[in-house]
Amino acid sequence: MITEPPPTPPVVAILGAGPAGMSCANACLSFGLAPVVIERDDHAGGAQRANFHPNLWMLGSPGETGEEMSRRMADHFATLAVPTRFRCEVTGVEMEGGRFRLQLAGGPDGAPASLRADAIVLATGMRPQASAELAALARACARVIVGPLSPTIRDGIHGREVLILGGGDNALDHALFLRERDNRVTVCTRAGFSARAAFLAACRDQAGITLRAQCRPQAILPRNDGLRVRWSDEERDFDWLLVMYGYRPNVDVLERFPPALRPALTAGSHVRVDAWQRTSVPGLYAAGDLTESAQPSVPTAIAQGLAAARAIERDRRAA
Ligand SMILES: Cc1cc2nc3c(=O)[nH]c(=O)nc-3n(C[C@H](O)[C@H](O)[C@H](O)COP(=O)(O)OP(=O)(O)OC[C@H]3O[C@@H](n4cnc5c(N)ncnc54)[C@H](O)[C@@H]3O)c2cc1C
Structure with missing residues (x-):
């Protein structure tokens, strides 16, 4: 058969x-x-x-x-x-x-x-997305992290000055997370904050978190163990820069x-x-x-x- x-x-x-x-x-x-x-x-x-x-x-x-x-x-x-x-x-x-x-x-x-x-x-x-300039900066400088969910953010940033670029949920969620680890956090967004209201309210309640809307750095310069950031009205040093521009x-x-x-x-x-x-x-x-x-x-x-x-x-x- x-x-x-x-x-x-x-x-x-x-x-x-x-x-x-x-x-x-x-x-x-x-x-x-x-x-x-x-x-x-x-x-x-x-x-x-x-x-x-x-x-x-x-x-x-x-x-x-x-x-x-x-x-x-x-x-x-x-x-x-x-x-x-x-x-x-x-x-x-x-x-x-x-x-x-x-x-x-x-x-x-x-x-x-x-x-x-x-x-x-x-x-x-x-x-995660970033402008070409920020992506290049992240490749050149270990103190720049693009996107959330990094083990360094989870384990390696305590008692530092941190700048977060972005105004969405990830930016503010990370600001709160890093503040709990004794960091001082500045969150800077080109437009307004689009994060959910609860994150925004919690960030506004925290003394160690500064929120800056309608603000864009003019220059970000890597330096020893960190970065110098220049805005039109101020120049400051940070230990870490996190780029949270969405996906x-x-x-x-x-x-x-x-x-x-x-x-x-x-x-x-x-x-x-x-x-x-x-x-x-x-x-x-x-x-x-x-x-x-x-x-x-x-x-x-x-x-x-x-x-x-x-x-x-x-x-x-x-x-
Ligand atoms: C910060 C953050 C927090 C989140 N929190 C939650 C949450 O609390 N709850 C929840 O449900 N969801 C959450 N999400 C969303 C969730 O992670 C995604 O919706 C989910 O992972 C999507 O699954 P996916 O399989 O489509 O993609 P992914 O999980 O991204 O998987 C894609 C896979 O494709 C692989 N890949 C990429 N390119 C190629 C290629 N060219 N060839 C072969 N393989 C490739 C990647 O390596 C990866 O393994 C969160 C997302 C983020 C960013």
């Missing part, structure tokens, strides 16, 4: 092993898809891996910090039968016989490799896609998706922080990763 070989499950290449990518991979297994995860870093977990604050939005795990939650998810992910290439990046993508072919660099042996996939899920998240979607990987395979973006450079996480390119899906959502968060990313897997399964059946 001749028996048919079992059909090969469609391969889903998932870029990013944060909550969205891990959730998508987990759901792919339930829907009979074969996920392969490509992660630029050397570990799974995503942005929350360094968050030492409790995650207030994750129902069912009260008090758990982002760091603990992220580790719990990564530990679960590690038990799944999902091939994962860490320290790996996509260097090119093309269509070949109705399937994607991804060129990869890095991975376990560092050698270039290629992967054929029936669908791609973009789950590369967001990253932008991590869409740089799309520069390696040929124009015909690049999905449409929103005005804010998020990947545009429909309710099923489909992008404008057939076979290409996106989930998590690099898509626009009312409230970017771990629960949102998990739900979107799951929805993307479901959409792929449904679209493959319909094809």
Whole structure:
């Protein structure tokens, strides 16, 4: 008797092993898809891996910090039968016989490799943003930190003069955190403060926190163990400068896609998706922080990763 070989499950290449990518991979297994995860870093977990604050939005795990939650998810992910290439990046993508072919660099042996996939899920998240000048300053001076969630902020800044640039939640949340560690903090924003009212009120109540709106430094000069900052009306020395200018979607990987395979973006450079996480390119899906959502968060990313897997399964059946 001749028996048919079992059909090969469609391969889903998932870029990013944060909550969205891990959730998508987990759901792919339930829907009979074969996920392969490509992660630029050397570990799974995503942005929350360094968050030492409790995650207030994750129902069912009260008090758990982002760091603990992220580790719990990564530990679960590690038990799944999902091939994962860490320290790996996509260097090119093309269509070949109705399937994607991804060129990869890095991975376990560092050698270039290629992967054929029936669908791609973009789950590369967001990253802190800074002006080109401030990003260059951060590269040159160890006393300048771009973005929150740094172990140095958590453990290494006590009894110092700190300048925070930015006026949103992260700026004021960090001002309060650093004030608790006996630092004197100045928060300086180009426009007004957009942080939630509770943070603003708490900062105004603290003697060691100075808030300066509509104010932009004219010069920031690195000096021994700190920086000298000049405004139009004052010049002061600080030990640390934290840049909290918010986040932008991590869409740089799309520069390696040929124009015909690049999905449409929103005005804010998020990947545009429909309710099923489909992008404008057939076979290409996106989930998590690099898509626009009312409230970017771990629960949102998990739900979107799951929805993307479901959409792929449904679209493959319909094809
Ligand atoms: C300061 C701060 C506090 C927050 N607090 C909370 C909170 O309390 N509760 C909450 O629910 N959410 C919180 N969030 C939001 C939450 O972290 C995100 O919504 C969530 O991590 C999004 O998951 P993601 O998988 O989309 O992206 P990420 O978690 O950013 O994961 C993306 C992954 O993709 C990888 N990657 C990036 N580029 C590439 C590439 N080219 N190729 C391969 N891999 C790539 C990254 O290394 C990373 O592992 C907070 C965010 C910040 C910044």
